[in-house]
Amino acid sequence: MGQELMDFDEWIKQPVNQTIDYYATFKEDGSLTGVYPSHAATGIQNKIQIDEEVANAIIGGAENLFSYKVDVPTRKLLKINKFSTHNLIKIDDVLHRIIDKKWSNIEDPDVIVSYNETDSVITFSMSERYTTNVIWDGATEMIFLITNYNDPNALIEMISVRAGDITANTKSFNLDLPKKFSVYTRRIFDKYIFETL
Amino acid sequence: MNFGYLIVVSSNSEVDYLKLAYALALSIKNTQRPGYDKVALVIDNPKLVNKLKSPWVFDHVIAWDKETFWDGRSWMDQLSPFDNTVCLDADMLFLRDHSHWIDYFVENSELYIPSKAFTYRGEVITNDHYRKTFTKNNLPNLYSMFTFFKKESKTALEFFELGRYIIKNPIEFSNLFLSKQKPKVLGTDEAFALSAKILDIGDDISYNLDFPNLVHMKPMIQNWPWIADKVTEHAGFYFSTSGSLKIGNYQQYSVIHYVEKDLINDEIVSMLEEIAWDKN
Numbered sequence: 273m274g275q276e277l278m279d280f281d282e283w284i285k286q287p288v289n290q291t292i293d294y295y296a297t298f299k300e301d302g303s304l305t306g307v308y309p310s311h312a313a314t315g316i317q318n319k320i321q322i323d324e325e326v327a328n329a330i331i332g333g334a335e336n337l338f339s340y341k342v343d344v345p346t347r348k349l350l351k352i353n354k355f356s357t358h359n360l361i362k363i364d365d366v367l368h369r370i371i372d373k374k375w376s377n378i379e380d381p382d383v384i385v386s387y388n389e390t391d392s393v394i395t396f397s398m399s400e401r402y403t404t405n406v407i408w409d410g411a412t413e414m415i416f417l418i419t420n421y422n423d424p425n426a427l428i429e430m431i432s433v434r435a436g437d438i439t440a441n442t443k444s445f446n447l448d449l450p451k452k453f454s455v456y457t458r459r460i461f462d463k464y465i466f467e468t469l
Numbered sequence: 470m471n472f473g474y475l476i477v478v479s480s481n482s483e484v485d486y487l488k489l490a491y492a493l494a495l496s497i498k499n500t501q502r503p504g505y506d507k508v509a510l511v512i513d514n515p516k517l518v519n520k521l522k523s524p525w526v527f528d529h530v531i532a533w534d535k536e537t538f539w540d541g542r543s544w545m546d547q548l549s550p551f552d553n554t555v556c557l558d559a560d561m562l563f564l565r566d567h568s569h570w571i572d573y574f575v576e577n578s579e580l581y582i583p584s585k586a587f588t589y590r591g592e593v594i595t596n597d598h599y600r601k602t603f604t605k606n607n608l609p610n611l612y613s614m615f616t617f618f619k620k621e622s623k624t625a626l627e628f629f630e631l632g633r634y635i636i637k638n639p640i641e642f643s644n645l646f647l648s649k650q651k652p653k654v655l656g657t658d659e660a661f662a663l664s665a666k667i668l669d670i671g672d673d674i675s676y677n678l679d680f681p682n683l684v685h686m687k688p689m690i691q692n693w694p695w696i697a698d699k700v701t702e703h704a705g706f707y708f709s710t711s712g713s714l715k716i717g718n719y720q721q722y723s724v725i726h727y728v729e730k731d732l733i734n735d736e737i738v739s740m741l742e743e744i745a746w747d748k749n
Contacts, residue, residue, distance in 0.1 A: 362702040369705075375736040423707045425718050452710060 294327035295319040302344045304337040320347050367417075367424055368459040373467040382461035383438075385416065387449065388469045394418070394449070396433050397442040412436070414460060421452040428453060435460065472571055473507030473528065473551040477541040478559050480513055484730045487517055489559040492733045494526040495741035496563040499712050499748060505568035511541065511548050522742055542657050543636050546618060546629040558614040560733075562725045564714055570680040579622035582611040582661060584675040586685035586726070588692055589704060589716040598689040605650035608662040609671035614726050615681050616661075628664050628674070635660040682723035686716075699729055708737050712744050 293310040297319045307330045313319050320342060326349065329335040343350050370385055371378070380399065387394045396416070412435040420426035428450075433443050455466055474497055478486035494508040509529035510518065518524045529550045536544065545556040553575050574581055586594045597604045618625040635642045639655035642663060652659050665671045688697035697703055704717030706727070714721040727733075 363705050364702070367705060372736070375734065375739075421710055423709055423715060424705065425707070425715060 292324070294322050294324055296322045296327075296340070296342065296349060298342040298344075300344070302342040302350075304340055304342065306337070307331060320349060322349055365459045367456050368464065369422070369424070370455040370457060370464040370466040373465050376465055378463045378465050381463045381465035383414075383464045385455050385464065385466045386469055387466075389451075390469075392446055392448045393444050394431070394447050395442050395444040396431075396438050398435070398438045403440050412460060415458055417456040418447065418449060419454050419456060420450075421454050423454070424456045470504070470572075470575060471552040472505060472575065473509055473549070473554060475509050475511065475545055475549045475551070475554050475556040476559055477511040477533075477545065477548065477556070478513075479534070479537045479541055486559050487512065487521075488738065489730060489733050491521055491526065492738055492741055493557060493559060493561050493563070495523070495738070495745050496712070498526050499741065499744045500563045500566050502566060502568040505571050507551065509548075509550050513537075523745060526745065540636055540657070542613065542616075543629065543633045543660060545616065546620065546625055549618075549620060552620050554618055554620070556613075556616045556618070558726060560727055560730055561614060562714065562727065564712065564721055564723065564725065567680060567724070573680075574617045575619075578617060578674075579619045580625040580628060580670075580674045581617040581678075582613055582665075582675050583615055583678070583681055583683060584610045584612070585677075586612050586683040587723075588690065589684055589686060589700065589721065590692070590719050591682075591684075592692055594685060594690045596690040596692065599687055601650045602647055602652040602659055603662060606647045607666075608647075608659070609665050609675055611658060611662045611665060611671075611675055612683055612685070613657045613661045615683060615724065624668075624670060624673070628661070628668060628670065631664040631667060632657070632660045635663055680723075684716075684721060684723055684725045686726060686728045701729055701732065706732050708740060710740050710743070712741070 295308050295310060295313040295316075296304050297306045297308065297313065297316050298304050299318070307322070307327050326335075326340070330337060330339070339352055341350050341352060342348070382399050382402070384397045384399075385394065386397070414433045414435055416431045416433065417424060417427055418429040418431065420428065429447055431445055437443050457464065476490040476493060478490050480486075490510055490512075494510070497508055498506050507528045508526060509531060510527040511531045511533045512518065513532070513534035515530045515532045518527060518530050524530075531548060531550070533541070533548060535541070542556060542558075545554065549556070553571075555571070555574075588594060600610065602608065603610050618629075636655060636657070643651045643655060646663055646667070647655075647659070665674060686700045688700050691697065691700060693703065700716070705715075707715040709715075714725065
């Protein structure tokens, strides 16, 4: 039985290298359950289209389903900050002293705490590299303990800042502090720095 | 009375022992009474001392490069410029005045080496994790990090000469005297303990005293129910601008052997310097 060939002109018009769309499926709380190419996700209700780059990272193992979640009301994919899964074992992770710029070798800090002695204002800010690349899920609370100099046993003030609040903006507080004090925090990021203005 | 502290250091590619000795000398100047605060430094490269902000904390700087690393301490009796000396490890800090105890040693001892040390919580260390050689071979439990001696003492002379001989012949002495548990390295502690045992002077040079209360910060002897690589991974090291120290939430009052060399950073040195400058 002879095979019927498609007309050559019609065949050449067909798109070859079709782009595959990828979908992430999720539970009601927004946690991801899978990543599928479009043809395999038909019939699933809780799904959103995701970037091929993200899909490949998850499929290839560079990241996993727990690296992301879906903001259900807006149906947007959020990248969960990788530092939030930091393993809190060492005292320096749970009670990290933010070293004064004067004594530190850190050149590219993630979080900057600055104190303006003249105006008595303490300001928290984040590196510019986090302003666009990371979408915060709003649950990463950073607690800063203002204490006696190099002594977290003597607490002066406790300040809570949400990581998402200082990705694009800074956050300032009026605080009348002694000439010498220290700032401690639970270590979410790798590099913190303190400076007096 | 001619008394002073002796610190022996040598160049090392990984650790700046001069910085540690400098911090220790500053802490001695800051806490001990005049006449009890002299410090002599033995170093292979004395020119480095002049680069310090306050080289005057070393009353004597002695150039000596016959031995490297800790072996140099076994020559303390030959190197000390004082009649009465306490030789210290470089990685220690003084936190308050102990001058009255020096009077006690000068009056009552020719040679004294403590036989107990404490955790940072003030408990006597009984764990022999780092001292299996001592317990299995029944050596006196000496901590040579604080060694008092009189230069004119014959007992001290004999003790140190034998200690040096042991360090020079570690295999022979290990085979003969430490066969139940040979040390990986026969260091000053082991050599001094063996010297005391051979000379049968353990009880004469190391009896029960309330000083020095050496706080030894090696991690596996802190009576913790977990394995630890460093004390400061589990308890913070909080040195204040007034020269006091808390480890975790325990105020420290005695002599600290902090072990972790990187604890003495430029900031702490600067704090010690400011206290010294205010005092003088």
